[in-house]
Amino acid sequence: MVGTFIAGYGAEMLRRTLQHISMVGVALVLAASIGVSLGVVISGHERVARWVIGAASVLFTVPSLALFALLVVALAPIRQGTGRVPAITALTLYSVLPIVRNTWVALRQVDPSTVQAAQGMGMTPGQVMLHVKLPLALPLIMAGIRNAAVMGVGMATIATLIGGGGLGYFIFEGIARANRSMVIAGTIAITLLGLAVNGGLLLAEEALMPERRGRGEHRR
Amino acid sequence: MIELDAVTKRYGDKTPVDHLSLRIPDNAITILIGPSGCGKTTTLKMINRLIEPTGGDIRIDGRSVYAMDPIELRRSIGYVIQEIGLFPHYTVEGNIGVVPGLLGWDRTRIRRRAEELLELVNLDPLTYLRRYPRELSGGERQRVGVARALAADPRVLLMDEPFGAIDPINRRSLQDFFLRLQSELKRTVVFVTHDISEAVKLGDRIAIMRDGRLVQVDATHALLEHPADAFVEDLLGAARSAEQLLLYRAANYVDTAFTVMTTEELHRSGVRAEAPLIILKDGAVVSGYVEKGQLVTCEDPQDAVCRFETVSGNATLLETVATLLESGRKRAVVQSPDGTILGTLSVPMIAEIMAKVAR
Numbered sequence: 001m002v003g004t005f006i007a008g009y010g011a012e013m014l015r016r017t018l019q020h021i022s023m024v025g026v027a028l029v030l031a032a033s034i035g036v037s038l039g040v041v042i043s044g045h046e047r048v049a050r051w052v053i054g055a056a057s058v059l060f061t062v063p064s065l066a067l068f069a070l071l072v073v074a075l076a077p078i079r080q081g082t083g084r085v086p087a088i089t090a091l092t093l094y095s096v097l098p099i100v101r102n103t104w105v106a107l108r109q110v111d112p113s114t115v116q117a118a119q120g121m122g123m124t125p126g127q128v129m130l131h132v133k134l135p136l137a138l139p140l141i142m143a144g145i146r147n148a149a150v151m152g153v154g155m156a157t158i159a160t161l162i163g164g165g166g167l168g169y170f171i172f173e174g175i176a177r178a179n180r181s182m183v184i185a186g187t188i189a190i191t192l193l194g195l196a197v198n199g200g201l202l203l204a205e206e207a208l209m210p211e212r213r214g215r216g217e218h219r220r
Numbered sequence: 221m222i223e224l225d226a227v228t229k230r231y232g233d234k235t236p237v238d239h240l241s242l243r244i245p246d247n248a249i250t251i252l253i254g255p256s257g258c259g260k261t262t263t264l265k266m267i268n269r270l271i272e273p274t275g276g277d278i279r280i281d282g283r284s285v286y287a288m289d290p291i292e293l294r295r296s297i298g299y300v301i302q303e304i305g306l307f308p309h310y311t312v313e314g315n316i317g318v319v320p321g322l323l324g325w326d327r328t329r330i331r332r333r334a335e336e337l338l339e340l341v342n343l344d345p346l347t348y349l350r351r352y353p354r355e356l357s358g359g360e361r362q363r364v365g366v367a368r369a370l371a372a373d374p375r376v377l378l379m380d381e382p383f384g385a386i387d388p389i390n391r392r393s394l395q396d397f398f399l400r401l402q403s404e405l406k407r408t409v410v411f412v413t414h415d416i417s418e419a420v421k422l423g424d425r426i427a428i429m430r431d432g433r434l435v436q437v438d439a440t441h442a443l444l445e446h447p448a449d450a451f452v453e454d455l456l457g458a459a460r461s462a463e464q465l466l467l468y469r470a471a472n473y474v475d476t477a478f479t480v481m482t483t484e485e486l487h488r489s490g491v492r493a494e495a496p497l498i499i500l501k502d503g504a505v506v507s508g509y510v511e512k513g514q515l516v517t518c519e520d521p522q523d524a525v526c527r528f529e530t531v532s533g534n535a536t537l538l539e540t541v542a543t544l545l546e547s548g549r550k551r552a553v554v555q556s557p558d559g560t561i562l563g564t565l566s567v568p569m570i571a572e573i574m575a576k577v578a579r
Contacts, residue, residue, distance in 0.1 A: 111303070111305075113302070113303035113305045114303075114305050114306075114307060116270070116301060116305060117304070117305025117306075118307070119294070120268060120270055120299035120305075120378075121294060121299060121319050121322070121368075122291050122294035122295030122319060122322055123291075132307060135309045136308065
């Protein structure tokens with residue numbers, strides 16, 4: 001059964017996997033840029049921060065299917081109502097919350113004595129952010145990004161309903177045609193992709209943080 | 221010289237520092253001490269403008285710090301704080317290189333400076349340059365913290381309870397280390413502490429603060445001899461005699477009746493009963509001492525040689541007593557940071573000193 005499925009749908013599967021990845025990838029890059037910058041900007045302003053996080057949380061509670069539908073309506077006047085644009089927009093909007101929230105929390109958790117040492121040695125506020133706060137906040141920020149990425153892989157499944165393509169096609173087509181192996185194949189592919197994305201980002205994280213590499217190597 | 225001129229800091233209706241005027245001389249350690257909330261840390265942070273005052277002026281070598289760019293000012297002053305504040309994501313080399321990096325030094329110069337400083341603070345550069353702070357012990361971190369503060373060769377060092385979080389034994393050795401370093405480098409140090417024994421041990425001058433005001437400032441020994449009021453007396457713990465041991469430096473009370481000779485000289489000489497205490501020093505190594513009269517009963521002069529403990533001249537009498545009691549030895553040889561023998565101390569001698577002071 002697996003053999004016949006791959007023979008029949010192998011090329012289609014590959015094409016749609018790449019579509020899925022590029023959709024989630026573009027949305028993630030956008031969401032990370034927006035989320036981290038927003039987190040940095042609001043980190044010094046408690047009240048603004050609560051508003052921004054609140055607004056993002058409200059957005060997060062909108063059901064994903066509804067958000068996709070809303071964007072179809074909203075983007076229709078600029079002739080982008082269907083296809084990749086509304087799909088990527090929806091994914092980006094959803095992914096911003098975990099990233100901005102983690103960035104904000106992470107920056108607040110940086111040891112104040114480290115920050116004070118940095119200021120006391122004559123770092124400008126920008127240098128303190130770039131060389132001290134952000135690197136130390138990185139593990140939590142990366143956790144937020146991973147969170148958003150895995151969530152995005154799952155959510156991008158419904159993009160196919162608005163013509164965005166991706167692996168969701170197999171699931172919805174499978175349901176329509178009552179083809180069980182199509183549904184199962186689509187589900188497995190999406191799950192594996194989610195795991196792969198999580199693993200890949202973990203590796204990237206380690207490469208970004210040399211001080212966490214080779215734990216115990218120099219210990220006596 | 222650092223001059224604080226009627227410096228005041230107000231937050232709402234609180235005044236943590238109130239018209240504080242203080243002169244901090246060059247090349248010496250000045251201690252700011254007082255109960256918590258007395259404004260000592262606030263005062264320190266106003267010197268490098270981490271806190272801006274509400275009024276008054278601070279001048280370094282006649283130049284007002286408020287006429288300088290705060291970023292440049294901070295880069296020109298060494299800063300060490302209690303939790304050290306080493307950057308956990310930087311290696312030891314990276315940490316030491318922070319200020320030189322900000323000043324635009326090139327990599328090789330930073331590397332050379334880091335090696336030089338690690339040697340200065342007695343850490344082997346080969347072993348430590350590439351380590352991360354989490355791979356260091358508390359004492360090692362503190363040494364790196366001091367090295368980092370010295371990186372760009374600042375004339376002024378601000379230290380905010382730098383040894384406060386260290387256990388007592390390591391604190392003692394860090395204090396000794398810092399005194400040796402200072403006897404070599406002669407920086408202008410402003411040192412905040414709440415530990416009176418640390419103040420007495422390290423301070424050339426002590427400034428006592430209370431409620432944002434200066435209560436008394438004087439050279440350490442003068443302050444001990446003439447406390448201005450009951451508050452100072454209380455802070456110095458003069459009321460309780462055991463605490464006095466914390467306030468007196470070994471160097472000022474040593475028995476100076478001794479002669480120094482090498483082991484070879486001892487064997488050759490015919491010193492006998494009348495000789496005062498003999499300290500054996502072969503080259504730089506102080507190897508033992510011979511009590512007065514001991515040689516009389518011995519066939520071989522070597523049999524009369526006793527082992528001893530070495531104590532820094534800056535150590536307090538309490539440290540000296542503790543060292544002697546821990547080791548079970550009778551005498552401590554007191555040496556200045558540069559190795560000069562100042563004299564010896566024993567527990568009975570210290571008891572006698574205390575009896576005299578109590579009167």
